Amino acid sequence: AMSPQGRVMPISVGGRMEKSLRKSFVPESWKSKWLIGLFFISLPLVPNLAWSAQPTVRIAQAVDALAFLPIYVARANGYFNDEGITLELIIVQGGGPDLQALIAGSVDFDATSTGGLLRTFSGGIELLGIHNVVGKCIIDLIIRQETAKRLGITPAMPVQEKLRRIKGTIVGASRVGSLSYQIAYFLAKEAGLEQGKDVTILGVGGGDSALAALKTGRIDIMSFAPPFPQVALKDGDAVSLVANSKGEYPKLNSFLQNVLLTRPDYAKKNPDMVRRILRAMVRGNRWVAENDAKEVAKVVSKFFKNTPADVLLNTVEAIKPAVVPDGRLTLDGLKGVEEVYRANGIIKKPVPWDRLVTNEFLP
Template identity: 20%
Template sequence: MPRIARRLLARLVVSGGLAVALGTAGLLAPAFAPSSASAAEDGGADRVVVGALRFTSSAPIFIAYERGYFADEGLDVAFSFFQGAQPVAVAIASGDVDFGLTALTGGFFNLARNGALKVIGGHFHEVPDHEGSAVLASNQAYDAGLTSPEALAGHSLAITQVGSSFHYMAGRIAEAAGFPLSEISLKPMQKVGAMIGALKSGQVDSMIIVPHIAHALDKAGAAKIIGWVNAYAPYQVTTLFTSTRNVAERPALVERFVRAYQRGIADYRAVMLDQEADPAATDEMTRLIHQYVYTDRPYDKAAPSIQAGAIYVNENARLDVGDVAAQVRWFQDQGLLATDFDHTDIVDTRFVEAYNVPD
């Protein structure tokens, strides 16, 4: 990781009282070290680096790239792949990456509070009528009575880091179920793989995870699905964000990027949110996504997981501003963020339709 990014990370860890332990270097390092993103010097396409995770949820970005939508906007896009959400925000703040597409976290909000980042669009949203994140119980905990999220009080739950989206979802479930979050024993594991291992072995009682992993664990008899986050906390899970410098100094480039991204979302929604409507189109899109997701598996093994991971993405990247505001307040109430800012300091609504905007 570049030196400036390490300095930003160190500041993030202590900023606003947030203790964020990102763990191993593998979590911090991108899959490859991108060149510094800048406008093309030869009059050609503008170079743009996108920080992403190799999940089906990132598919609209991959679709926009593979179908030439970024090229249509005069953008030369490269991807930098990460293993966690918070390092993407650090990379954008340091100038190594231009755009990110990951979950909102306490670390993200701390960097945004310091003036480094702006939320410019919506992406994955938990909605009542579409599978999103599942709540699972270990087999041991399930047999002992942990059969619904309402029973999580008194049990342990694996998360990646303090301040992660998993932490937030646990808090929203506890609130909806009527007990304090302190009654859940949160166990930071740094990586999703470690969370899964701890659940399967019974070291933790529960965890929250995306649907393709949840279904695979349940089907294999390794854990039990006991509920879905959308029943407790419909919310704006992931967003599109960029640096404050980009929105201030290169708004036309941001607009071009968003237009291409919106075209990718439209294609994704037309196929992956109703996969049975056109099996041939579903197969074609799944093969496109497979170039980025589960690349270590043959297509016939990867396809079911890719398709099961097709979460709901907001049409035209619409942004639920009210929910972003609610998340900021929640992290502040938990003592994980300073209280000297609100959502208006970190959201730029010029580029997509904003809805649920607070008065």
């Protein structure tokens, strides 16, 4: 859902982007389609007659979802405006185009998954992580009621036993290669199951498409971030398989899911701007951590007008514990992501975290 205060217009991309796309790590299918989901949103957060004198900063965001809760709070509460910044937000439909926009210089910051940082590194490009947006895994897996009954899976069963029983099922993630896909792939592998042989993991699109596929039986299991698993559970269409948002799978308890990225050269040339952006972001983190979930849900509800109030509250309650108040990046959380992407075959060489992330710009 777009901010009700914003306006949408296409973003123009020059030769620099085209050159970057030709040389990038992004699959061919992304290169021809990424503009479809790319939106340019100008966000007048608080009326201010001095806007013309304020610098404009472009930030990309991988998806329009509450997995980036502190950013919605910072927007709603006017924290970027407080820093003298006019925010222009680009929202894409899944990670990939956002990273390309950052690499090409079309944006200077990108809120995305830590896995995106690892994918660019594996492709030979080093970006810089500067802020912890969501510091734990919140990708939940749920299973259709009918499939659970057939396989003898109950909510009270130990999670490893539940996973061992999903052989022969079809799992729906947002798209092949996405974070939701990687988590499902990892958990299946942990249970000794092979993708394409023992289980089938498919890309089914957005959360609404996944819910429809689950309801009609086209998929047995859904791997998604809140609020979509919570919606299916509330409607009685599914039971929980792995509740990562509640820390149910120990190996994913240290998993720094979402980060804010910039280019190393931009950070070096514009340290003051980076600090101003991060002051606004960290205020968002702290406000989420310090306030009741009901108040947080109320503040961000204007961005999610089509989401029922009870589902929005449940989503905020699921994500709130994952928001680190000071926004600091932790090595344990980063290594947790590395473990998943290494197990899945995405990362094969040592990861120089000291070059890829820093806390030096945080307040």
